[in-house]
Amino acid sequence: MSATLIDNATAEQPRNDRNYLNADHTLKSWLLTVDHKRIGILYLIAVTIFFFIGAVAAAMIRYELTSPHGILLSSEVYNKTFSAHGIYMVFQFLVVAIPAVLGNFLIPLMIGARDMAFPRLNLLSWYMFMTGGLLITLSFILGGVDAGWTFYVPLSTLSETQISLCLVGIFITGFSSIFTAVNFIATIHKMRAPGMTWYRLPLYIWSHYSTAIVILLGTPVVAITLFLVVVERGFGFGIFSPELGGDPVLFQHLFWFYSHPAVYIMILPAFGVISEIITCFSRRPIFGYRFIAYSSVAIAFLGFLVWGHHMFLSSQSVLQGLIFSIITWILAVPSAIKVFNWTTTMYKGSIHFSTPMLYALGFMGLFLIGGLTGLHLASIDTDVHLTGTYFIVAHFHYVMVGGTIMGYLGGIHFWFPKMFGRTYSEMWGRISAMIVFVGFNLTFFPQFIVGYLGMPRRYHYYYFAPEWQFYHILSTAGSTVLGIGFLLPGIYLTYAIFKGKKAGPNPWGAKGLEWEQAGSPPITENFEKPVLVLEDPYNYNPEEDSKMYEHEVESADMLGGRK
Amino acid sequence: MSGHAHAQGDGPEVYFQYEDIDQQQESYVVGMWAFLMTEVMFFGALFLIYTLYRWKFHDTFFLAHEQLNWKMGGLNTAVLLFSSVMVAFAVHFAQKGKKTAQLICLGMTLMCAFGFLVIKSFEYGAKGDHKLYPNYTFEYGAHDKDHKVESWWDDNLPAFMHIEKKEQHGDPKNAKLFYSIYFTMTGLHGLHVVIGIIAITSLMVLIIIKSPLITDYVPTELVGLYWHFVDLVWIFLYPLFYLIPR
Numbered sequence: 001m002s003a004t005l006i007d008n009a010t011a012e013q014p015r016n017d018r019n020y021l022n023a024d025h026t027l028k029s030w031l032l033t034v035d036h037k038r039i040g041i042l043y044l045i046a047v048t049i050f051f052f053i054g055a056v057a058a059a060m061i062r063y064e065l066t067s068p069h070g071i072l073l074s075s076e077v078y079n080k081t082f083s084a085h086g087i088y089m090v091f092q093f094l095v096v097a098i099p100a101v102l103g104n105f106l107i108p109l110m111i112g113a114r115d116m117a118f119p120r121l122n123l124l125s126w127y128m129f130m131t132g133g134l135l136i137t138l139s140f141i142l143g144g145v146d147a148g149w150t151f152y153v154p155l156s157t158l159s160e161t162q163i164s165l166c167l168v169g170i171f172i173t174g175f176s177s178i179f180t181a182v183n184f185i186a187t188i189h190k191m192r193a194p195g196m197t198w199y200r201l202p203l204y205i206w207s208h209y210s211t212a213i214v215i216l217l218g219t220p221v222v223a224i225t226l227f228l229v230v231v232e233r234g235f236g237f238g239i240f241s242p243e244l245g246g247d248p249v250l251f252q253h254l255f256w257f258y259s260h261p262a263v264y265i266m267i268l269p270a271f272g273v274i275s276e277i278i279t280c281f282s283r284r285p286i287f288g289y290r291f292i293a294y295s296s297v298a299i300a301f302l303g304f305l306v307w308g309h310h311m312f313l314s315s316q317s318v319l320q321g322l323i324f325s326i327i328t329w330i331l332a333v334p335s336a337i338k339v340f341n342w343t344t345t346m347y348k349g350s351i352h353f354s355t356p357m358l359y360a361l362g363f364m365g366l367f368l369i370g371g372l373t374g375l376h377l378a379s380i381d382t383d384v385h386l387t388g389t390y391f392i393v394a395h396f397h398y399v400m401v402g403g404t405i406m407g408y409l410g411g412i413h414f415w416f417p418k419m420f421g422r423t424y425s426e427m428w429g430r431i432s433a434m435i436v437f438v439g440f441n442l443t444f445f446p447q448f449i450v451g452y453l454g455m456p457r458r459y460h461y462y463y464f465a466p467e468w469q470f471y472h473i474l475s476t477a478g479s480t481v482l483g484i485g486f487l488l489p490g491i492y493l494t495y496a497i498f499k500g501k502k503a504g505p506n507p508w509g510a511k512g513l514e515w516e517q518a519g520s521p522p523i524t525e526n527f528e529k530p531v532l533v534l535e536d537p538y539n540y541n542p543e544e545d546s547k548m549y550e551h552e553v554e555s556a557d558m559l560g561g562r563k
Numbered sequence: 564m565s566g567h568a569h570a571q572g573d574g575p576e577v578y579f580q581y582e583d584i585d586q587q588q589e590s591y592v593v594g595m596w597a598f599l600m601t602e603v604m605f606f607g608a609l610f611l612i613y614t615l616y617r618w619k620f621h622d623t624f625f626l627a628h629e630q631l632n633w634k635m636g637g638l639n640t641a642v643l644l645f646s647s648v649m650v651a652f653a654v655h656f657a658q659k660g661k662k663t664a665q666l667i668c669l670g671m672t673l674m675c676a677f678g679f680l681v682i683k684s685f686e687y688g689a690k691g692d693h694k695l696y697p698n699y700t701f702e703y704g705a706h707d708k709d710h711k712v713e714s715w716w717d718d719n720l721p722a723f724m725h726i727e728k729k730e731q732h733g734d735p736k737n738a739k740l741f742y743s744i745y746f747t748m749t750g751l752h753g754l755h756v757v758i759g760i761i762a763i764t765s766l767m768v769l770i771i772i773k774s775p776l777i778t779d780y781v782p783t784e785l786v787g788l789y790w791h792f793v794d795l796v797w798i799f800l801y802p803l804f805y806l807i808p809r
């Protein structure tokens with residue numbers, strides 16, 4: 001790692017107007033690209049489509065629930081609808097969104113590399129992701145899947161819907177994330193620029209590293225578990241089937257052995273995004289760098305020891321339940337450490353409420369609620385009442401939508417100028433961040449209440465308790481607002497890609513290699529000059545920044561002095 | 564200029580994202596080990612399932628395993644062990660730059676891999692004939708209505724450890740569970756052998772046509788690592804399935 005960077009760039013000096021976007025315009029150059037930035041964009045398009053499909057399913061669910069008797073869908077179709085929603089959102093969006101879009105785009109830029117360690121493998125991952133997505137879509141076109149995203153046996157082995165096809169799709173998507181994770185690990189280990197030591201890495205990289213470890217260790221387990229369901233269905237074997245003495249609960253153990261860590265696959269990258277945004281818009285070095293870095297690693301490992309909290313009522317012994325409960329409580333500590341550290345980072349900072357910051361602040365509030373309600377579910381005695389109700393639905397939407405999607409949108413808004421070299425309308429950005437926040441709470445807070453009152457999840461009617469209709473209508477109204485909040489960025493960001501104002505290399509005045517040493521958008525090789533890292537990350541100075549700000553107010557002339 | 568490799572002197576090719584050949588080689592090795600970690604977890608889950616069931620249905624699993632042909636399994640173990648030695652030599656010769664020796668070793672590995680599959684297919688065939696294939700055709704004990712099961716244990720263990728005749732078969736349902744897992748695990752392992760065959764064949768072809776993709780020993784080392792892993796899985800599968808002690 002000692003040689004200088006970009007020795008081949010001298011042969012063909014890149015001009016300033018060249019970048020990875022206009023390097024080549026043909027469709028083929030996009031579909032066969034090995035440039036990590038272009039692959040990130042390919043993923044961006046793909047996950048947006050899958051998100052849209054998932055969102056349509058969600059809208060149908062919410063519409064159905066506005067009446068205690070159901071309106072539109074039969075029981076079977078309702079089952080397929082919420083299965084579609086869960087499967088698309090979890091496997092084709094949440095698990096992939098931040099790592100594959102922002103991670104692919106940013107990791108080489110942040111560590112000072114020209115590309116991922118294995119660019120062709122990276123492209124292969126995208127094709128596998130698309131193949132998986134297409135198979136899942138095919139399974140829904142051919143009739144759908146009714147076993148929910150959790151695929152519990154024996155329902156999934158006996159169900160006569162397109163489960164095998166769908167599971168094969170998920171299996172392929174799973175291997176696509178495994179290849180992405182292999183790429184991340186090799187890249188972060190071996191491709192760092194000279195001077196980029198482990199403790200100079202942005203926290204974004206630490207969280208992606210932890211995510212990659214979880215993916216590597218967890219995904220194969222769920223892959224094989226789902227594969228066994230396919231084998232049971234396809235070959236008539238019996239591995240979990242109770243008629244043969246097999247144990248359906250074993251399926252749940254294996255499924256949650258992945259799927260609890262999977263929730264951290266979804267949230268850890270968002271943590272990374274938030275660390276970057278909070279420091280930039282508070283203009284302060286991160287508080288407790290090592291605590292945050294190691295808490296990511298701690299989460300990655302502890303996350304493998306708590307799966308039993310999903311199974312308190314699935315024939316676990318009380319002792320088992322207690323142990324899982326205690327470890328879950330311990331696991332909440334590193335998550336809390338992060339929230340405390342971000343808050344402390346903002347203290348005495350020079351805070352700018354730009355769009356990404358609004359998302360980050362929203363993230364902190366919503367993740368807090370999601371995490372704390374997680375503790376209600378982690379305690380056996382309360383969980384006995386709450387499990388299987390809308391309380392859980394609300395909990396995991398607070399962490400997955402309020403956490404991961406807020407982080408994702410914050411990240412997209414933060415790095416948008418870097419990705420496309422243009423800026424979006426800040427006003428629309430702030431408005432839609434607010435709309436998302438309000439709409440989100442309106443959608444999911446009533447679900448806590450109605451869940452606490454006893455509304456079971458996965459039901460499409462509640463004629464036995466029509467008084468719940470009020471909460472459901474609130475929730476549906478909220479989801480409409482939330483939908484608008486998601487649609488708006490889709491519109492003004494797309495507009496900005498083509499018509500936005502040109503952005504300089506560092507429009508936020510942020511620290512980090514991707515801002516300070518690469519253009520917006522970067523050239524194909526990322527950096528024009530050799531990269532050498534001498535500073536710690538987040539070298540912000542709040543006093544300087546606020547002085548600059550005062551001067552700005554006093555006299556516009558002083559703006560020239562701003563770096 | 565993206566995607567193009569740049570050569571440094573006459574040494575091996577360095578791809579554009581890497582600084583030098585060391586970085587490139589180390590990255591490949593790190594990537595391969597990371598992938599093998601995944602593979603360990605992949606089979607690990609299956610071993611866990613098997614262990615739990617064997618614990619729960621120990622007697623039936625013991626009786627069911629007696630229908631597996633431990634001699635064929637043993638032969639296959641030997642074949643794979645030998646192939647592992649060969650692939651290790653192939654890596655050695657690759658590092659030394661001795662192409663012919665390397666190709667011969669890879670060829671031997673390839674033959675072993677095919678040998679393994681052939682032996683395995685005889686075993687699978689026999690299981691089918693004895694109606695031990697665990698789907699609707701499964702009919703446990705069909706075979707030894709007319710043949711006595713030959714068991715190494717019957718001849719070699721002290722008499723008090725012999726199985727009583729009345730529990731000769733165990734519960735056919737649990738036995739079907741045993742064979743489900745047996746076929747799944749050995750089947751997946753066989754699939755890995757097939758992937759290994761494809762990898763070794765492509766490697767050999769690339770070496771023979773002097774492809775610019777293969778200019779040093781690292782691709783051989785990666786294939787070697789993978790092949791060792793495939794062997795290792797079998798080293799666990801064989802005793803766990805074929806040599807269950809009472």
Ligand code: HEM
Pocket residue numbers: 150263264266267309310311328329331332335370371372373374375377378379383386387388392395396399400403404
């Ligand atoms: C900080 C702490 C967290 C704690 C203590 C916690 C605790 C729990 C518990 C105990 C359950 C099981 C409830 C039951 O089935 O009875 C649960 C469910 C769930 N949690 Fe969390 N959780 C936390 C964070 C997260 C995060 C960050 C995510 C995702 C990004 C998440 C996603 C989920 C999901 C998806 C489920 C429901 C799965 C299902 O049954 O379909 N949780 N959580």
Ligand SMILES: [Cu+2]
Pocket residue numbers: 259260263306307309310
């Ligand atoms: Cu969990």
